Amino acid sequence: xxxxxxxxxxQVLKTGQSMTLQCAQDMxxxxxxxxxxxxxxGLRLIYYSASEGTTxxxxxxxxxxxxxxxxxxxxxxxxxxxxxxxxxxxxxxIQGNRNQPQHFGDGTRLSIL
Amino acid sequence: AQSVxxxxxxxxxxxxxxxxxxxxxxxxxxxxxxxxxQSPGQGLQxxxxxxxxxxxxxxxxxxxxxxxxxxxxxxxxxxxxHWSDAAEYFCAVRNSGGGADGLTFGKGTHLIIxx
Numbered sequence: 001x002x003x004x005x006x007x008x009x010x011q012v013l014k015t016g017q018s019m020t021l022q023c024a025q026d027m028x029x030x031x032x033x034x035x036x037x038x039x040x041x042g043l044r045l046i047y048y049s050a051s052e053g054t055t056x057x058x059x060x061x062x063x064x065x066x067x068x069x070x071x072x073x074x075x076x077x078x079x080x081x082x083x084x085x086x087x088x089x090x091x092x093x094i095q096g097n098r099n100q101p102q103h104f105g106d107g108t109r110l111s112i113l
Numbered sequence: 114a115q116s117v118x119x120x121x122x123x124x125x126x127x128x129x130x131x132x133x134x135x136x137x138x139x140x141x142x143x144x145x146x147x148x149x150x151q152s153p154g155q156g157l158q159x160x161x162x163x164x165x166x167x168x169x170x171x172x173x174x175x176x177x178x179x180x181x182x183x184x185x186x187x188x189x190x191x192x193x194x195h196w197s198d199a200a201e202y203f204c205a206v207r208n209s210g211g212g213a214d215g216l217t218f219g220k221g222t223h224l225i226i227x228x
Contacts, residue, residue, distance in 0.1 A: 042203060099165075107155075
């Protein structure tokens with residue numbers, strides 16, 4: 001009963017390195033999301049995918065790219081990491097109806113030096 | 114665009130005392146509203162949600178919340194807190210119509226429980 005699985009759980013990068021954060025859900029959900037959480041800021045939406053093959057920008061998309069590889073998987077890529085991208089990243093998914101709650105993964109803690 | 118305000122950054126409550134965490138939202142139509150809890154180093158767990166019907170909603174762990182349209186509020190309550198309730202609490206709103214999707218979160222309220 002895995003739900004939403006994020007890998008890796010922790011990562012340290014140097015400025016300018018690239019990295020892909022992986023997210024997979026086993027609930028056959030249509031929509032998937034990437035958020036970042038910073039102290040005192042709550043969670044902010046980076047990108048989302050309403051269905052396989054579609055992606056849309058959220059509130060803070062700059063510096064990120066995403067890929068909805070298939071219905072299960074939604075990856076987040078940092079092409080050239082910057083210290084401002086040090087954060088905790090959460091992936092979430094939902095069946096489709098907007099009145100349903102999102103299911104969250106346990107997060108990826110990313111530090112960029 | 115919708116927004117959520119949680120006016121209290123920190124709240125300290127004695128164990129066994131009642132709790133109310135405030136949440137105000139800004140959204141043109143009837144929103145979909147959620148409360149999530151986050152323990153240190155963990156992901157987010159849904160406490161309860163509101164999308165229509167009875168304005169008093171019950172959630173897990175003894176929590177409840179009341180939707181008040183006239184005040185644009187969705188405050189979270191618990192009659193008697195336990196030490197295990199110490200955590201970060203987030204109120205969130207989701208667009209109930211078309212257009213951009215995703216949750217908009219408040220900045221969170223950190224709950225401290227005194228023995």
